[in-house]
Amino acid sequence: xxxxxxxxxxxRVVQQQASAWELAQAIQNGQTTSLELVEDAxxxxxxxxxxxxAFLSLTKEKAIETASQVDADAKAGKPLKLLAGVPIALKxxxxxxxxxxxxxxxxxxxxxxxxxxxxVEKLVANGLPVVGKTNLDExxxxxxxxxxxxxLVKNPVDIERVPGGSSGGSAAAVxxxxxxxxxxxxxxxxxxxxxxxxxxxxxxPTYGSVSRFGLVAFASSLDQIGxxxxxxxxxxxxxxxxxxxxxxxxxxxxxxxxTLDIAALAAGGEDLKGLRVGVLxxxxxxxxxxxxxxQPETIEAFHKGLDTLKALGATxxxxxxxxxxxxxxxxxxxxxxxxxxxxGRYDGVRYGHRADAANxxxxxRATRAEGFGPEVxxxxxLGTFCLSAGYYDAFYGKxxxxxxxxxREFAExxxxxDVLVCPTSPCTAFKFGEKSSDPLAMYLxxxxxxxxxxxxxxxxxxxxxxxxxxxxxxxxxxxxxLSEAQLFHVARAFEAATASRA
Ligand code: GLN
Numbered sequence: 001x002x003x004x005x006x007x008x009x010x011x012r013v014v015q016q017q018a019s020a021w022e023l024a025q026a027i028q029n030g031q032t033t034s035l036e037l038v039e040d041a042x043x044x045x046x047x048x049x050x051x052x053x054a055f056l057s058l059t060k061e062k063a064i065e066t067a068s069q070v071d072a073d074a075k076a077g078k079p080l081k082l083l084a085g086v087p088i089a090l091k092x093x094x095x096x097x098x099x100x101x102x103x104x105x106x107x108x109x110x111x112x113x114x115x116x117x118x119x120v121e122k123l124v125a126n127g128l129p130v131v132g133k134t135n136l137d138e139x140x141x142x143x144x145x146x147x148x149x150x151x152l153v154k155n156p157v158d159i160e161r162v163p164g165g166s167s168g169g170s171a172a173a174v175x176x177x178x179x180x181x182x183x184x185x186x187x188x189x190x191x192x193x194x195x196x197x198x199x200x201x202x203x204x205p206t207y208g209s210v211s212r213f214g215l216v217a218f219a220s221s222l223d224q225i226g227x228x229x230x231x232x233x234x235x236x237x238x239x240x241x242x243x244x245x246x247x248x249x250x251x252x253x254x255x256x257x258x259t260l261d262i263a264a265l266a267a268g269g270e271d272l273k274g275l276r277v278g279v280l281x282x283x284x285x286x287x288x289x290x291x292x293x294x295q296p297e298t299i300e301a302f303h304k305g306l307d308t309l310k311a312l313g314a315t316x317x318x319x320x321x322x323x324x325x326x327x328x329x330x331x332x333x334x335x336x337x338x339x340x341x342x343x344g345r346y347d348g349v350r351y352g353h354r355a356d357a358a359n360x361x362x363x364x365r366a367t368r369a370e371g372f373g374p375e376v377x378x379x380x381x382l383g384t385f386c387l388s389a390g391y392y393d394a395f396y397g398k399x400x401x402x403x404x405x406x407x408r409e410f411a412e413x414x415x416x417x418d419v420l421v422c423p424t425s426p427c428t429a430f431k432f433g434e435k436s437s438d439p440l441a442m443y444l445x446x447x448x449x450x451x452x453x454x455x456x457x458x459x460x461x462x463x464x465x466x467x468x469x470x471x472x473x474x475x476x477x478x479x480x481x482l483s484e485a486q487l488f489h490v491a492r493a494f495e496a497a498t499a500s501r502a
Contacts, residue, residue, distance in 0.1 A: 002136075002157075011158040013051050014080070015044055015177035020086045021266055023180060026123065027074055028086040034067035034074075036127060041087040044178045053153045054173040056092045057100050057131045063087065063129035069302050070127040077453040080320050082262065084127030089173045092133035093140055094225070095214040098121045101215050104148035104303050105138045107333075107354040107371025116216020117240045118249070119183060119225050120464035126241045131179060136171030138373045139343065140190055140218045143168050143445035146436045147375045151350030155198055155470060164194030164445075167228070169199040174228045181238055182228045187218050188331050189424075189449025191226045192461035196424035196474025199463050201235040201491065202297035203227050206482050207400040207456035210239075219338035220251070222331075222453040232462060233266045233309040234496045236488040260485055268496045273313035276488065278417030279306065281320040283448050285423070293447060295427040301465030302310040302423045308464075308497050309421070309490075313470055319413050323406040327450040328443055330406070334397035334454070339376075340383030346371060380437065403454050412457040414480040419490055422448050424461040424474035458484050464489045464498065 018026070027410045044062065049055050070085040080263035090096065095113035097120075102108045118122070123130060127275035145168025153168040155161045156176035163172045171194035174182050177296045183344030184191040186204040201447025203226040210225045213419055217223060227238035240260045246252045284291050285299030289432040294302075348354035348367030371379070386395035413420060426447055434439045452459040457478055464475035475494065480488045 008221045011160055011385055013048055013154070013156045013159055013176055013257055015048065017177040017180055019231045020083055020180040020229060021231070021237060021262070022078070023086045024083050028080050030074065034070040034127070035064065037085060038063050038067045038087050038129050038131065043177050045132070048176050048178055051154060051159060052156060052172050052176050053088070053151050054134050054176065054178065056104065056135050056150055056168040056169070058132040058246035059096065059099050059130050062096070062099070063131045063460060066124055066127060066129040066214070068073055072128070081126045082241055083181070086128055086129045086181060086196045087129045087179050088123060089132055089134050089170055089179045090120070090130050091167050091170045091182070091184045091186060093136060093216040094119060094183065096130060096133070097218070099133065101133070101216065102150065103139045104136045104150055105371065105373065105376065106149045106353060107346045112353040113215065116123060118211035118246045120214065126291035128181070128241070128471060133418060134167070134173055136169055137166035138376050139205055139216070139339070140166040140185055140187060141339070141375050141379055143193055143431070143442050144191070144435065146171065146432065147373060149373055150257040151458070155429045157199060158429060158469070161406070161431055161471070162197070164197035164425070164429065166190040167194050170228050171195060171200060171202070174198075174200055175228060180230060181234060183225055184228055185223055185225050187222045187335060188453050189446040192449045192459060193425050193445060195228055195303060195461045197429040197472065199472030201229050201232050201463070202461045203235050203239055204452055204459050205484060206253070206370050206376055206458045208251050208253035209243050209458070209484070211244070211249040211252050211288060211484065213246055213248040217342040219335040220342065223340060228389065232488055232492040234315065235460070236260050236261045236265050237402070239484060255482065258484055260488065264318070265488060265492050267491060270489065270493050271313045272309060272490060272493050275314040275419070276465060277314045277316050278314055278413060279418045280324070280420055280422040281318050282322070283422040284318065284326050293426050295422060295467070296471050297467040298425070298427060299425045302475065305464040305494070306421070308494060312493050312497055317417065319417060321406070321409045321413060321451070323402060323409050324451045326402055327406065327454060328447055330399045330402045330454060331446070331450045332382065332443060333395050334403065336383030337386045337396050338383070340380045340387065343376070343380055406451060407455045410457055410480070417481070418477040418486065422476050424476040425447055427472060428467045428469070452478050457481055460487045460491050462494055463493070466500065
């Protein structure tokens with residue numbers, strides 16, 4: 001089912017591939033086999049990944065084992081589960097028994113997972129072969145994948161540019177067409193921002209709807225695992241596979257049991273009559289500050305997107321959430337505070353790398369000095385400072401109060417509108433090195449995505465145009481807790497309307 005490599009522009013490295021939904025149907029109908037698709041994925045990886053750098057390790061044996069089981073079931077005429085047989089890539093901060101989990105950090109070099117994350121169990125139980133683990137910013141801290149200890153990931157749309165981060169490898173693997181699905185994790189935008197920069201659909205689910213068991217913790221109260229795909233239907237199907245209550249995650253929601261009608265989504269053809277869309281004033285590209293924060297072409301594409309929503313029957317109103325102006329500082333206090341605590345476990349004793357030293361304390365110090373990269377160190381220092389005696393109330397305590405305020409503003413807003421829209425990223429994919437020397441400029445990449453993590457609500461990024469260089473622009477749609485079905489419905493209608501216009 002593979003097509004030859006297509007080179008649209010000199011900097012573009014993309015292969016055409018069918019959607020995951022179509023591939024799953026083809027396996028069920030006997031037109032192809034899962035093993036064929038797995039082999040196909042490895043062929044694509046072999047030809048393309050030298051250039052892209054999306055994968056840190058391959059998990060061929062496991063992929064073949066899962067694929068063979070699906071093919072045996074298909075041959076026996078058994079009905080296959082959702083997305084059974086479709087190869088998928090996994091961000092390398094999720095544990096999978098017997099495979100390396102590095103979090104793109106030197107400190108976890110040589111670490112082999114002794115257990116499966118719940119999402120991995122779910123993927124395997126549904127018959128999705130995991131082909132490999134993807135590159136990321138070290139411990140998921142970054143917005144460009146430049147913070148990986150194991151090399152850059154190139155954006156397949158333009159290999160001189162970043163794919164976004166921190167789930168850059170997962171985004172690039174799908175955008176290049178090496179696989180049709182991948183999982184990422186999103187603490188402040190790490191699925192939606194790379195999805196936007198690579199022209200994909202990316203979903204940050206409701207906090208607690210996808211189990212975090214087996215996901216290496218960055219900031220536990222913000223982290224969520226979610227899908228990357230090229231279509232809304234594929235992303236919805238993958239969410240259906242991975243969501244659900246898990247008693248091994250204390251923050252898992254008991255009411256997280258999606259029952260999405262994937263076939264209806266795939267069929268499309270629905271409008272948005274009666275839908276109340278709120279346009280987030282703080283990022284609407286009209287007010288002075290938001291005009292400055294956003295690239296002009298992003299504003300233009302966003303406003304065209306608003307016209308599309310209107311044409312589909314939605315009613316648009318401008319709504320203001322004043323607290324979102326403070327989302328970046330709130331996030332960089334809460335996330336770093338939690339990270340400083342979570343990363344305390346890498347002491348050279350329990351996991352991965354251990355430095356040579358005569359005594360325990362020098363060993364701890366040397367291990368952490370050698371093992372962590374500069375951005376991770378910066379965050380540990382910042383987080384430890386925010387939690388320290390004398391500063392705790394002024395920083396961490398204040399940020400917690402602001403978080404409650406923002407959560408309340410979201411709840412009040414969703415009493416008035418069904419969904420909220422804004423651009424996903426303030427700018428399109430930037431060049432390597434363009435922001436890496438200025439942490440603040442990099443942190444501002446997440447200005448639009450962070451609020452959903454702080455409030456714990458779901459959000460999806462869907463392609464909504466390109467800039468003058470052909471670089472993708474994303475539209476972010478946010479909804480109240482557990483409104484994923486609605487978000488997929490809106491995103492699917494938007495996707496169908498923009499595809500038919502193109
Ligand atoms: N870019 C943000 C950060 O560096 C978000 C990362 C994430 O979502 N994992 O913290």
